[in-house]
Structures are given as C-alpha cells and as structure tokens.
Amino acid sequence: EAGVAQSPRYKIIEKRQSVAFWCNPISGHATLYWYQQILGQGPKLLIQFQNNGVVDDSQLPKDRFSAERLKGVDSTLKIQPAKLEDSAVYLCASSLDSGWTYGYTFGSGTRLTVV
Amino acid sequence: AQTVTQSQPEMSVQEAETVTLSCTYDTSESNYYLFWYKQPPSRQMILVIRQEAYKQQNATENRFSVNFQKAAKSFSLKISDSQLGDTAMYFCAFMKVDTDKLIFGTGTRLQVFP
Numbered sequence: 001e002a003g004v005a006q007s008p009r010y011k012i013i014e015k016r017q018s019v020a021f022w023c024n025p026i027s028g029h030a031t032l033y034w035y036q037q038i039l040g041q042g043p044k045l046l047i048q049f050q051n052n053g054v055v056d057d058s059q060l061p062k063d064r065f066s067a068e069r070l071k072g073v074d075s076t077l078k079i080q081p082a083k084l085e086d087s088a089v090y091l092c093a094s095s096l097d098s099g100w101t102y103g104y105t106f107g108s109g110t111r112l113t114v115v
Numbered sequence: 116a117q118t119v120t121q122s123q124p125e126m127s128v129q130e131a132e133t134v135t136l137s138c139t140y141d142t143s144e145s146n147y148y149l150f151w152y153k154q155p156p157s158r159q160m161i162l163v164i165r166q167e168a169y170k171q172q173n174a175t176e177n178r179f180s181v182n183f184q185k186a187a188k189s190f191s192l193k194i195s196d197s198q199l200g201d202t203a204m205y206f207c208a209f210m211k212v213d214t215d216k217l218i219f220g221t222g223t224r225l226q227v228f229p
Contacts, residue, residue, distance in 0.1 A: 003159075031215065033215070035217075040221065041219075042208070042218075042219025042220050042221055043160070043219050045217065048215060055215070056214075056215075056216060091160065093160070100148055100210060100212075100215070104160075104162070104217070106160040107159065108158045109159070
C-alpha cells in the first residue's frame, strides 16, 4: 500500500510569511496526526483528527497555526505568520483507527526553515 | 504530566555486536504503552517494538528486545547482532491508555561501524 505522502519536502521562508504543508494519509485511515519535531528534540503532537473532526489540539499554537482535514482525507497545516522558533520538521501520521491498536504510519515530513 | 528521558545523546557499536539504549519515564498512570521508534535520515519514524505496561513479559522482535522495569520506570532497548542499517536516531515514547498521543524522548543517535 502507498505510504503517508507529505509535501513539500523542504521549505524556506522569511519570518512573518505564511506557509502551508499538505498530508495525504493512507487510504481508509480514519485518524490523522500532525507532529512538530524541533532539532534535537522528539516529535510533539500538534493536532489529531478523527475523520474530519478534531480530537486533540491542546498543543497547537492557535494564534498562528491552523489545520483542517476536509472530507476526512487530506489535511493541511498552516502557519501565519511564521516565527524563527517554528523552524522544525513537521511530520504527518495516520492510523486505521486508534494508534495503539492499529499502529501509526508516519510520512517523511516537511523540513521548515524560517530565516 | 508524563515525561520521557533518554540520557544517551549518542551511542556507537561495531557491526555484529550488541548495544543497549536507555530510557526512563515519569508517570502516575498504572497502565500505559511504551514504544521504541527508529528515525533514519529519510525522517520517517518506524516502529521498532512496543510494550504494554500490564504485561510483565518483555517484548521481542527479532534482533530487538526490551528490558521493561515498571517499578523503576525504565524501558531499555537491546539491539543484538547490530547491522549497518540500524544506524539511525532512536526515540523512546510513552502513550497513556485511551489516548492516541505519543510523548517522545529527545532521542539517541546510534552509529553502527563496520
């Protein structure tokens, strides 16, 4: 089966600009996650969707970050305006249902550099 | 709040040897799940092994095994017969029961030398 697709693979922007990342999960996977991985740290959950509803967005900086999952399939994560500390790898993952029961499949991430 | 600590930023091992990566965690939960993930340069996180806290038997997956010490809140990963392809970042992670949220440690960079 095809894996979790993410684009772009790399992005460089200036601070205060906006940026969007795209994720296409594995077909049929109900649950989708966005993680932020800052250099030298482990990934941190930003938001979790179940179909097209938000399950957990407690660690999403809502003043600048937004995410949507239209029709319960693809998802977009947006940052507006970007700050230097947003430089990180943004990982998308999906699961058939619960991550424990069915396991996560991660994409290869988007590396964002804010200058 | 749960925390995961990996105290070894870097480790190295010779091919075919055995290496152990350390992980400790802090939680007040009695039931939870623990994981080891591998992240090669491709950046994709790959599940290596997982353990349910209520199971006393240590999980094993081929060359990978864990030493789970619940009372000490320790969850180490042993890689036997190390291979060059094992070179990667390794992350220990915690998940509370009834959530899908993985809490990761800061990772250990493992280098396998020929």
